[in-house]
Amino acid sequence: MGSLKVTLCAGAAVAAALAPIAPAAHAADGGGVSVSPSAPVPGGDVRLRVSDCTEKTAVAVSAAFVSDVKLSLSRSDGALVGAGSVRSTLEAGAYAVRITCGDAARESTVTVGERRRPAAHSSPVAPVDAGGGGAARLAVDGTREEARPEPPGTAHTVTGLVLAGIAAVAVALRSVRSRSRGTG
Template identity: 55%
Template sequence: MGSLRLTFRTALLAATALAALATPAAHAADGAGVAVTPSSPAPGTDIALRVSGCAARTGTAVSAAFVADVRLTGAEGTLVGETRVRTELRAGSYDVQVTCGDTAHRTAVTVVQEPSPHTSPVAPVPAGGGGTAHLAAVDARGAGPGTAQAVTGLVLAGVAAAAVVLRRVRRSRGTD
């Protein structure tokens, strides 16, 4: 599971870097560049932040839109980090306070409301079933064991009972 998480984060950071090269970053009022990928996230979406123009190697980004503060790390004036947008948010603009070193930058993130897909299936999922799939489609409420299965079960139960009785008789006589 750890390697999957690492792969996801690496891909997210690579996508952030490519998106930052392809599109201009949103700039805070004081000139620092802050890029959010995706640019207009929906509630519950994982996002990545890229901040340029910071002299420090670490920083934080704080917003009411985030489930947790974003820990930003990097070098050469560019810091990156990731978080998730709160699932209960409504569409709108939310302030983001970015702090790196002794400086603070303000920007905003725009959360969009998308129609959420169903969180659980609304119909049976065709998941296969191999050779038993046709049995699942048959109504089995009235179908029980037939006469042959009932007789076989009774014979086996009688043999088992006779074996138990025979074993007890042998133990009580002392011959084993």
């Protein structure tokens, strides 16, 4: 029995050690500043939260942000909150964030993660070129080629002459029949 307990405890310890650790939803430093997600990607959005600020508004400035992030008072918990966007041209790394809250300034960092590769789409995002005629090309690139009629060729000329001959024979036969009825 003793070895069974040891085996179970060892298995549980190994499972706990190898279990994937979920990333934190907020990364906070000692100054009461939190960033969500904790490691935004270039071009992604971030939410900032600053606690223990007596002002009703504040501004967060960082080279990582597209523009300054304006923070305003949250009615739910009294913290200052705001949202911004991370520059799409950034390389992964830590970037300083300076929050001006009244006369006080707080320093924090935002850690920008690696740029993600886009996932494959589960359904087509553009028309499938499946022989849809002229409409498929129009839908794909938005251009429309003007149809230019081809001049009649030899096949058209021969077909026209054959049809004209048949029509002439039909008129001649009808004319002969009507004369034969009228004279008779």
